[in-house]
Amino acid sequence: MLFRSWAAGAVDRQWPDVATVADHIDVDHLVVTRHALVRQVLADPETYRPDNALDAMSPMPVAALRILAGYGFRLPPTLANNSGHSHPAIRAIVADALHPKRVAEQQEWLTGVVRTRVARLAADLAAGHPVDLYADLAADLPLLVLARLVDLPDTRVEVVKEFTRAALELFWAPVDTERQQTLAEIVGRFHTVLRDFAATGSGLAARLRDAGHASDVVVGALFFLLVAGQETTSQFLTLLLHRLTAEPEVRRGLADGTVEIADVVEEGLRLEPPIVTWRRVAARDTTLGGVDVPAGRSVVLWLARAGRDPAVVAEPEEFRPGQPGSRRHLAFGAGAHRCIGAQLTRMEAAVVVAQTAPLLHDVTVVRAPWCPDNLSFRMPDALVVRKGPLLSDSDV
Numbered sequence: 234m235l236f237r238s239w240a241a242g243a244v245d246r247q248w249p250d251v252a253t254v255a256d257h258i259d260v261d262h263l264v265v266t267r268h269a270l271v272r273q274v275l276a277d278p279e280t281y282r283p284d285n286a287l288d289a290m291s292p293m294p295v296a297a298l299r300i301l302a303g304y305g306f307r308l309p310p311t312l313a314n315n316s317g318h319s320h321p322a323i324r325a326i327v328a329d330a331l332h333p334k335r336v337a338e339q340q341e342w343l344t345g346v347v348r349t350r351v352a353r354l355a356a357d358l359a360a361g362h363p364v365d366l367y368a369d370l371a372a373d374l375p376l377l378v379l380a381r382l383v384d385l386p387d388t389r390v391e392v393v394k395e396f397t398r399a400a401l402e403l404f405w406a407p408v409d410t411e412r413q414q415t416l417a418e419i420v421g422r423f424h425t426v427l428r429d430f431a432a433t434g435s436g437l438a439a440r441l442r443d444a445g446h447a448s449d450v451v452v453g454a455l456f457f458l459l460v461a462g463q464e465t466t467s468q469f470l471t472l473l474l475h476r477l478t479a480e481p482e483v484r485r486g487l488a489d490g491t492v493e494i495a496d497v498v499e500e501g502l503r504l505e506p507p508i509v510t511w512r513r514v515a516a517r518d519t520t521l522g523g524v525d526v527p528a529g530r531s532v533v534l535w536l537a538r539a540g541r542d543p544a545v546v547a548e549p550e551e552f553r554p555g556q557p558g559s560r561r562h563l564a565f566g567a568g569a570h571r572c573i574g575a576q577l578t579r580m581e582a583a584v585v586v587a588q589t590a591p592l593l594h595d596v597t598v599v600r601a602p603w604c605p606d607n608l609s610f611r612m613p614d615a616l617v618v619r620k621g622p623l624l625s626d627s628d629v
Contacts, residue, residue: 262512262533263526268542268563270522271534274513275567278316281513283570285531286314287404288512290608294410297417304421305428311453313461313570319450324573326444327454330383330437331462333576339378340580347374347588355592363599363619370589371470371616375463375581382577383458384436386426396423397464398612400456406607427452458574466578468507470585471613473498475602476505477586478593478618480552487590496554498582503540503562504552510535510609511566533608536563597622 265271274281287308310317312324347370354364373390399419402408408416431438431451441451477484477497486492513532520526539562541549546558553559565572572578597620602613
């Protein structure tokens with residue numbers, strides 16, 4: 234099941250606060266839709282544990298498991314999947330690497346990079362050529378910034394991107410057996426790179442080792458950083474730019490200073506979050522929103538739907554930067570597992586909006602982002618635009 238809560242008219246006001254549904258692996262999940270209830274679950278890690286964060290949505294066949302085992306693939310509890318006592322210490326080390334002060338220090342450099350790319354894109358558009366704002370602008374920016382904050386393996390960008398997208402598909406998408414084997418090969422192969430770097434790398438890897446954490450924990454931290462620390466951000470940048478192509482009033486407000494960039498970013502996170510849902514598992518028998526939740530029940534938190542809860546924001550379907558409630562979205566989660574890279578994402582998005590919004594004047598979307606079926610991640614593949622109106626059906 235793909236939770237397409239970003240589609241026009243997708244929010245059914247009659248959807249119950251908590252509903253039991255079956256997803257594509259025929260396992261009942263309790264789907265939580267209301268903002269207050271989603272936050273309640275996220276704020277109670279004792280009752281609702283994150284242990285199922287990496288459970289594959291499509292059960293892994295023996296052939297795929299053998300491929301992963303052959304590469305020594307292991308992801309013990311580290312960050313998003315850690316409900317144990319080690320979580321605060323691991324999180325603190327990673328959070329220090331992404332400290333807001335260190336993030337802010339990257340803004341000037343990133344602005345220069347984005348400005349150069351936008352100038353090149355503007356020249357191509359002026360010459361009548363279509364440009365892909367995902368591939369030519371947003372795809373690798375978060376990875377380049379992350380590499381300046383955290384020492385990463387010396388690997389080509391395209392290899393890292395192939396790995397991170399393969400991981401999102403392998404663990405969170407409905408995939409057939411043949412595809413699972415292909416994805417397992419990609420993920421397993423890069424896992425060996427991470428494992429080697431965990432044993433000898435500097436920076437964050439060294440700090441985790443020095444704190445007494447095993448190599449598998451270091452690998453797990455790097456895995457989550459690469460997936461959640463950059464892949465989701467490049468997806469968000471693409472989705473936000475696409476949204477802005479359809480918001481001329483917002484772009485005019487940015488141009489004349491009546492709309493704040495930070496408000497645009499927050500409204501984008503509310504309406505266009507790259508992570509649509511997240512999972513928890515009930516650790517004990519409990520109730521939620523008047524519904525019995527037995528121990529062991531998987532709980533799907535519909536983060537994107539919570540951001541459109543009319544109890545939180547007056548105009549839930551409208552892109553209205555600065556409207557009351559806009560910043561109460563749960564795009565970064567909440568509680569003990571709230572996204573460590575929230576400030577990093579906000580900084581990157583603010584730079585991209587500031588530099589790119591003028592480029593979007595008088596452009597037409599030739600190819601809108603297509604998002605494959607996935608429980609939690611949107612994974613847009615392209616955003617192609619050109620100057621002026623579409624010339625013919627062949628432009629689409």
